Amino acid sequence: MVWINGQAVEAEGKSLSEVVEELCSQQGISPDAVAVLLNDEIWVKGRWPARPLAEGDVVEIVAMMQGG
């Protein structure tokens, strides 16, 4: 299992790019509008690492949200 935004997902073997694009298209936002933490390393603006996701990877996909 891969942890994506706190949820266990069967995404081993998928690329980070696939995962990000899938979520962004569900939400109707551009992949350029998100940043990603992969095991505490930051990736942004479509420059995702090429390696496939592996068991135990922790992915956080974040965007700007309303706040004070």
Add this chain to the structure above:
Amino acid sequence: MSSLVIAGQQLNSRLLVGTGKYRDFALMREAIAASGAEVVTVSIRRVEVGAAGHQGLLEALDWQRLRVLPNTAGARTAEEALRLARLGRALTGSDWVKLEVIPDPTYLLPDPIDTYRAAEVLLQEGFVVLPYIGPDPVLALRLARLGCATVMPLASPIGSGQGLKNRAMLEIFAQQRSLLPPIVVDAGLRWPSEAAGVMELGADAVLVNTAIAEAQDPVSMAAAFSQAVQAGRMAYLAGPMPERAFASPSSPAQGVPLPQPETPL
């Protein structure tokens, strides 16, 4: 009237605003325009299916005109704040961060020790740090010495609308203003008159979110805050009259056309 300068950036408005709690983006956009603010805060959150808020925030505002100030809201420790700050920088491309370290969900009061620790690391990493703090003038001086770009003491708890509960402490901030970076009073305000009040004391700027977003008419309230901040600043620069123990007539005491000769009562 002199401009506000934060980290070498000249800002024409002394009102900073948040983007939270608006009913919709159209209202938020209109209210922010009415506020005249140039600096707007945003939070960094997970993209989650069905979550409101991040859809289109990037497109909803004119980032050519507005300076984005990502916050670390949601961080309970210094380490969490560092993570959010770094993500905010990666996402927005801005080195500015509104540093919030808040372990307590009831009063949302910031943790002074972890705020200081996080500020120390972020400054080393080249961030422009705007720390949200309790009304503690000693902590403010310590953060100033560290190199923070502002100090942001709270007027009362975030979103409470309790107004200027910490007036006495904010007066001490103002008295120490020569030793501090810009004082941006943040949180808890309800009325524009309270914003004017802190500006009259000598605060350099005010940050408002809930008082505008939750007003019955956010656009008018944003304009009212804008005018209040300007009025307060002008009044501060103009300097108040001296206070007296007794009344002092505004009309001349001599030459009152009473019947002559006056007869004693």
